[in-house]
Amino acid sequence: MTPDILKQHWSRFIGPNAPDPHAYKYEPHSHAIFKSPYGPFPATPPDLNIHEFCFPPNNPLPPDYPLFINSANEETVTLHQFYARTCALARVLRYDGPNPLGLRKSPTNDREYGEIIGLFSRNHVHYPMVAHACFRAELVFGGISPASTPYELWWVMRKMQITSLMCHESLLPVLGEALKLGSGETDQSSPLRLVLDPSKVIVLSDDAALDSVSGHATVESLVRLGTKLPEVPRKLLGGERLAYLFQSSGTSGLPKAMMISHKNGLHSGLQGMITGVQGALYGGAEPLSPHRLLGVIPMYHSFGMILWILRINLQPLTNVLLPKWDIELALQSIQKYKLTALPLVPPLVRQLAQSPLTDKYDLSSVQGAISGAAYLPPDVAFQLARKLPQGGSMPIPSGYGLSEAASIASPPPPGIFGLKPALPGTIGYLLPGMEGRVVDPSTCVDVPKGQKGELWARGHVVTPGYFKDAAATADIFTEPGWLRTGDLVMRDENDVIHYLDRLKEMIKVKGLQVAATEVEDTLLGHPEGLVRDACVAGVDNGRGDGSLFVRAWVVLTSEGARQSEEVVASKLDEWVKQRLSKHKWLTGGVEAVDSIPRTPSGKMLRREMRDRYHAQLKNEGRSKL
Structure with missing residues (x-):
């Protein structure tokens, strides 16, 4: 029997006991633990794989449409092409198949060792295909920032225990310099050594005709090979098993590698589906209608992972990708493709809000913008909103999450579930399936509403911990299941969460x-x-x-x-x-x-x-x- 979560209808995303967006009224309270107004997650099978969540077995694909478009050269990948190419590449990457690359089985947790492939590339129309091929092949990957210096790349590959690597052709020189740094035998800061096998480097090239670059096979050559291999029917495994690694931001010290399970990843994608369906029902619209998104958020980042990888085929989305940020190309893309949604980060919100270039282009198609990944100052939220059809009365909302828990809180549509508005400067209410506490960071005792403290979060999106780093994991889990976010917040009388600052960035002045x-x-x-x-x-x-x-x-x-x-x-x-x-x-x-x-x-x-x-x-x- 097919679980409800895998059936073809938007109702699968909210479950039979979901609160009615009109009739249900959320009641704020003073209990230490508070929960999302959206209620819990719908039930999912315990071993569900992210790829099968996005492409449920035995479900036909919907009618084809452009899935990814490169705004710089108009290269397009449709949904049907994406799925066929993903299946082909997965046959090549599967450890128990023909396995031309000699890949090993991946670890299921950080107590094991095995194959982990690094994805080292800027945004690219084929990056999400590689990620989904890894899910389908049960190959763990680690997302690495394309802005990494050779030393940073060397460090992250060690922390993630990268054994193979997909590298964009433009970044091969960085990889070459990183390899010159050696195995790390003399580095006392970490016991982890470089284990990358240079023979397992594959290249993501912009020229689809190439079979090799600098002696390394290209992704396209592997896709072509995979189309000739037979498909072996099998039950994909997921659930609590390791799916991918995130590179922490490195805002304090060198980056760490945090683990994300299939359960974590698919529930991060599911949250947006729940809020989207409930918001549409509340507004009287058809849930999960098609949208066209501006694609600039980095794919290796937790925010980009949700947007470009974890939601594929859950809603008809055409994603117009910018290889790198270019404000005029972004505005041209909005006008040309009549983009409806702008996922942004605060520096880009500010640039768009303050740039006179916005007056040159037609932005009337934009139904909304959202900011994430960092704090958005209220003045900027209002400035950009005034330039968009929504107007200054609907400032740009700012979601909140961490690499350790990709999505925790966000401002909902005003009035849904009887909620009070979450104004700029706040991060809104807890997202579906999440629980929260506000805790005194020095005593670990819950503080009363209205007082500031560290936000602790619990839910299926929370990481199991840092890869091969038990000490760092212990630091973020003082109590089992409760993630210490390291962020100072205040929970107000309506259970709206106000972001104050990073705990480590708080300035002590005469004890205050x-x-x-x-x-x-x-x-x-x-x-x-x-x-x-x-x-x-x-x-x-x-x-x-x-x-x-x-x-x-x-x-x-x-x-x-x-x-x-x-x-x-x-x-x-x-x-x-x-x-x-x-x-x-x-x-x-x-x-x-x-x-x-x-x-x-x-x-x-x-x-x-x-x-x-x-x-x-x-x-x-x-x-x-």
Whole structure:
């Protein structure tokens, strides 16, 4: 008997006991553990594989449509082509098939060793096909940032225990330099050695006609080989088994590798289906209608994984991919393909909100935008919304998740389940299937509503832990099942979650805590519009008492640049003093800079700005000797 979750109808995503979006009224409460207004997940088979969740066995494919389009050259992959190519490549990658690459069986957890293939590429129309071929072949993969330096690549391949690698042709030089660093025998920071077999490197080339590049087989050559191999019917295994590894953002220290099981991955994809169906039912629309998305979020990232890989064939989505961010190409793509949805990260929201280029293009097809992966300042959420058909009354919502739990909270449609609006500056309500607590990080005791504490999360999307790193895993699971997010939040009277800051980024001033994001939002909200980006961090006060000064680095708008830096600094200092408590004042000064460093997903690198400032002070001290 086919489980309901694998049947062909949108009702499979909400289950028989799902709350009615009109009749059900969510009641806030004061219990320490609070739950999603959307209710629990629908039941899924315990051994379900992500690929079979997206392409249920014995279900015919829907009518064909363009699935991925490369906006730069119009190369197109349709849904039917995607599925056929995925099946072909999976036959080649399967360890117990003809196995021309000599791949081993993959580990099912981090107590085992085996084949793990790294995916080292920028966004590409065939990247999702490789990922799904891995799911279908039960081959574990690890997503690696294409922005990695040779040293970072070398480090991540060791942390993930990468044994084989798919590398985009443009990144082969980076791989070559990484291999020169050796096995890591002399590196005392990690016991894990480089185990990549160079003979198992395959190349993702932009030229589909090539069979090899630099002596390595191409992905296309393997797809062609796979079309000639017989399909062996088999029950795919998934569930709690390891599916892929994520590279942590590395905002504090070198990146780690976190494990994502098939159960984790498919439930991350399922959350968007649940919220989409319930939102459509609430708005009186047909659930899961076709959409056309702007594809710029990196595929190796947890946000991109949900968008471009975990939802394939769950809803008719045409994804127009940008090989790299180009604001004019993005606007051209919106106009040309009449895109309806814009998944973005905060730096891109800001660029679109502030760019005069938006006036040159027709954005009338856009039904909505959403931001994720990092904190979105409220002023930017309103600015971009005013440029879109939705208008300023519906600011850009910002979802919340981590690599360790891809999707935890998000603002829902106003009024659904009787919920109060989740305004910009908040991260909304818990997503389907999630439970939360707000806990004092030092005592691990739950705090009352209205008080700040660390957000703990529980649900099927939460990682089992870090690969081959029991100590790091223990740090994030003080209590079994409860993920310590490392983020400071406040749960208000309506159970809306307000994001305050990364716990490690909180600034201690004379024993009092300062949330950097609060000060940054204040600077961005100056009535003269002097600042278009801001970074705040705690810097050494020079007294040796452990307390810090609050310092700001700002990127000026054209209005701010027109005035002198001294005048701007003085105005911003006075503005903060008017708006915030004394311990939040800018005692460390204000400095104008050309840009604020960020990770590719938009996370601000406050540590880099702080370290740069301390190095500058040290050098100035030496020069005076």
